[in-house]
Amino acid sequence: MLHLKLPTDPRWANIAENNIEEILTDHAYCEQKAASTAISLLITYPEHSDLVEAMIDLSREEMAHFKMVYAKIQERGYTLGRERKDDYVNQLRKFIPKGLDRKKALVYRLLLAALIEARSCERFKVFSENIKDKELSKFYFDLMKSEANHFTMFLAFARKYGESIYNVDELWQEFLDYEAKVISNYGVSEQIHG
Secondary structure, eight states: OOOOSSOOOTHHHHHHHTTHHHHHHHHHHHHHHHHHHHHHHHHHOTTOHHHHHHHHHHHHHHHHHHHHHHHHHHHTTOOOOOOOOOHHHHHHHTTSOTTOOHHHHHHHHHHHHHHHHHHHHHHHHHHHHHOSOHHHHHHHHHHHHHHHHHHHHHHHHHHHHHTTTSOHHHHHHHHHHHHHHHHTTOOSSSSSOO
């Protein structure tokens, strides 16, 4: 369903499980950044009412997820650390050409969001299936379903708003190829995209 070209090595889950505090903090900030992305999209593209409505709902959901992850941090006696830079996402942004008009930029932003959600979904699945902590395993399995819904929503919006501008499915395949090269350099740290 996700069509990612390079699956995560299950050993990444063992790396992440060895530092639960770090993975939870990184995950919390991923949820916050996802909420910020939704808010940015609705502010930048207010003319698309369906997108605005969806982003209002998404920003609320992502902040609810942030709160859930933060609760896990507190339950375990940890402290939310400082925000981490997401090198993976910064590398993905390099795929987006400079100087695009608003309509073209929207399509790329939607595809970028879809790709991040797809990889997060895949990582949550790998984590849930390969850790010993049953409570966290269930927690990540449940969140995986939300990420899958977000992925399909962003991809559908990209197809809708890019229909007369790009061959969106071809562009999506190019982005997936690029992401496979990027993610090949990750998978060795206790970060959601690390």
